[in-house]
Amino acid sequence: MIIKNPEFKISAVSPKQYPQDGLPQIVLVGKSNVGKSSFINTLVNRKNLARTSSEPGKTRQINFYNMDNKFYFVDLPGYGYSKMSKQEQEKVGHFIEEYLQKSKNICLIIFLIDIRHTPTENDKLMYDYIFKTNLPCIVIANKADKIAITKVDSQIKNLQEILNPLKDLIFLPFSSERKIYTKSVLETIENIVFNN
Ligand SMILES: Nc1nc2c(ncn2[C@@H]2O[C@H](COP(=O)(O)OP(=O)(O)OP(=O)(O)O)[C@@H](O)[C@H]2O)c(=O)[nH]1
Numbered sequence: 001m002i003i004k005n006p007e008f009k010i011s012a013v014s015p016k017q018y019p020q021d022g023l024p025q026i027v028l029v030g031k032s033n034v035g036k037s038s039f040i041n042t043l044v045n046r047k048n049l050a051r052t053s054s055e056p057g058k059t060r061q062i063n064f065y066n067m068d069n070k071f072y073f074v075d076l077p078g079y080g081y082s083k084m085s086k087q088e089q090e091k092v093g094h095f096i097e098e099y100l101q102k103s104k105n106i107c108l109i110i111f112l113i114d115i116r117h118t119p120t121e122n123d124k125l126m127y128d129y130i131f132k133t134n135l136p137c138i139v140i141a142n143k144a145d146k147i148a149i150t151k152v153d154s155q156i157k158n159l160q161e162i163l164n165p166l167k168d169l170i171f172l173p174f175s176s177e178r179k180i181y182t183k184s185v186l187e188t189i190e191n192i193v194f195n196n
């Protein structure tokens with residue numbers, strides 16, 4: 001799959017602002033700073049379509065990006081940013097849950113974790129939440145450039161053992177820094193969403 005014309009559509013703060021055109025929505029979920037916005041930029045080969053930052057908490061609204069009128073990438077705010085007030089963290093949690101409950105067009109959840117670290121308590125809570133939605137999900141272990149390439153496979157196995165011991169989900173490495181796993185991730189998305 002090659003995405004030719006990715007376009008920002010809307011920053012939503014409430015469900016009535018979600019696009020109502022029926023296009024499938026592929027949503028990025030993960031803790032703050034894990035690389036959700038960068039993931040979108042890498043897949044569409046643009047530097048600044050989705051806004052990224054080394055400061056966690058960059059994405060505060062629900063941003064929809066239209067991909068060639070075929071589907072949306074939906075960039076959610078990240079959870080678990082410790083410098084955010086408890087009230088703000090709760091607001092973010094509410095946003096994420098509201099989107100996952102109320103959007104009718106989610107066709108795939110892309111759950112991003114950091115390949116270097118044991119999933120956080122918040123990651124585990126999020127994973128359980130996703131599991132209960134019954135929506136299709138793949139897990140992306142991001143920042144793979146930060147570990148030795150020879151450790152990538154074994155670390156993916158470790159992370160799957162922790163989060164998904166039943167091993168019924170697809171786990172894939174990724175790196176926005178090195179852009180070396182892009183093809184397999186795009187193929188996997190295409191297989192799941194468009195059955196080809
Ligand atoms: N080394 C490395 N850095 C990455 C990778 N992906 C993202 N980053 C960096 O991590 C930081 C956070 O990236 P974002 O894409 O803004 O993260 P986010 O998950 O959208 O963060 P929030 O919007 O706060 O939830 C930035 O400094 C990115 O350059 C990666 O694969 N490898």
Ligand SMILES: [Mg+2]
Nearest residue numbers: 036037058059
């Ligand atoms: Mg972001």
